[in-house]
Amino acid sequence: MRNPKEAAHKATGHTQRGQCSKRLSILDAAAEVFCRQGFAGASIDEIAVEACVSRQTIYNHYREKETLFTAVVEDVMNRTNASLFSILATFPDKPGNLEDDLSAFAVRLTKNCLCNQDGQFLRKLVQSEGERYPQLFEGWRKHGPGKIGTALAALFARLSYGGVLQMEDFDLAARQFLALVNADLQMITLFGESPTDEQLESAAHNAVRTFLRAYSTPATPLSAATPLLKATVG
């Protein structure tokens, strides 16, 4: 769902607030319905009801169903990419405790990008409609996971040159880091549920521990083998 602050979603200089809020209502409702029903299963009437707007209003703003769909996808992608970009900057330059820093970073990433409503929407829609709209999701491929990947790879490169990590392929390590974080989460998100904060933290903790066991230098000891939180997924 959208942040109320982003009501500053600018359009033409002369647009009134009412007009703008209709647009946002439509986009939000359409995202909800498209995500729940898929493109073919979603009906304009259902979106209109969900947005508390007449069907004709939707057609005033978007020429046809497909136009609305692409607008929704682009909107969600922009929001997710912005959120992603701001989160990527949050990793501390001089890490205190690497394990804690990586865990907190992973939690922020999953909570605000990968596993929130927008993230679910994108994953689901890319999966179900990706083949039909390759050019549309090309941007997601490049600027979504691609950007996370390269940014993470850069981070790991920095940590490797700093002597804290030890690896041969930074891109691979980035993919594996994300995969490990998702390991405990995918069964939850696959069914459209949102993981709780405890689940996010447990998943991040488990992932980072294994990641560091594989990639930290011998001089960088892990936290002692305390009893791990067992992530009860089912």
Added chain:
Amino acid sequence: MRNPKEAAHKATGHTQRGQCSKRLSILDAAAEVFCRQGFAGASIDEIAVEACVSRQTIYNHYREKETLFTAVVEDVMNRTNASLFSILATFPDKPGNLEDDLSAFAVRLTKNCLCNQDGQFLRKLVQSEGERYPQLFEGWRKHGPGKIGTALAALFARLSYGGVLQMEDFDLAARQFLALVNADLQMITLFGESPTDEQLESAAHNAVRTFLRAYSTPATPLSAATPLLKATVG
């Protein structure tokens, strides 16, 4: 797809012998179309054309669209589970080289269960229709990934007690193993493409290397740090 023989049947059109082959043609075609279009987007007529069968024949075998859909899902699940079960038994009791054994095992798993056409079908359908048919996919959840998970966990427990691996949580390690194997593959499968054999082997190799770096005992050295195959995903 079930088996090349039926594909040949389909191509020949009206000259099919058994009535059983009609059933199979329908199931295969329906799987194909449901996977491509989703439940709502798939039309019975399209399935009929794809199966080289009249629409009425489909209704003779399956009362309605939903009946056909559940039959398809169950069929694919049964086939995948059978394949899974047979693959799980292929891990050698007395491993020669653990890294090679795990890699080969991961390749078999991805090739025949996780990334083949049936695997793609299930992943996609669970994602898009899972919320609408929770009871239907409950079986998949339990007998699909659940069974892989527990079987892998049992394997890792055995290897741990044998002193080759070292870990605290076998279930977690199993989830992470699968996640690592998917790390290089998910971007390919997400867009409905099938990974090549080279990609499967590279992904398995990368995953197993990292997995063993994290979980093998110090006494079990990895293969020397040879230049890694770089999995070019994009």
Added chain:
DNA sequence: GTCAAAATAGACACTATTGTCTAAAACGTC
């Protein structure tokens, strides 16, 4: 209050799809 832009409800034509029905044809088995 006035006025123009925007939103609304409702009707509408058009298309697509589901599921049923029927008579004819093909098939398998004897």
Added chain:
DNA sequence: GACGTTTTAGACAATAGTGTCTATTTTGAC
């Protein structure tokens, strides 16, 4: 070749959805 089963093509009603149109009302700016 006869017979019962299966398949087929085609017509069919019923339903649902898309996109358009119009007349009316609401809204916001001035």
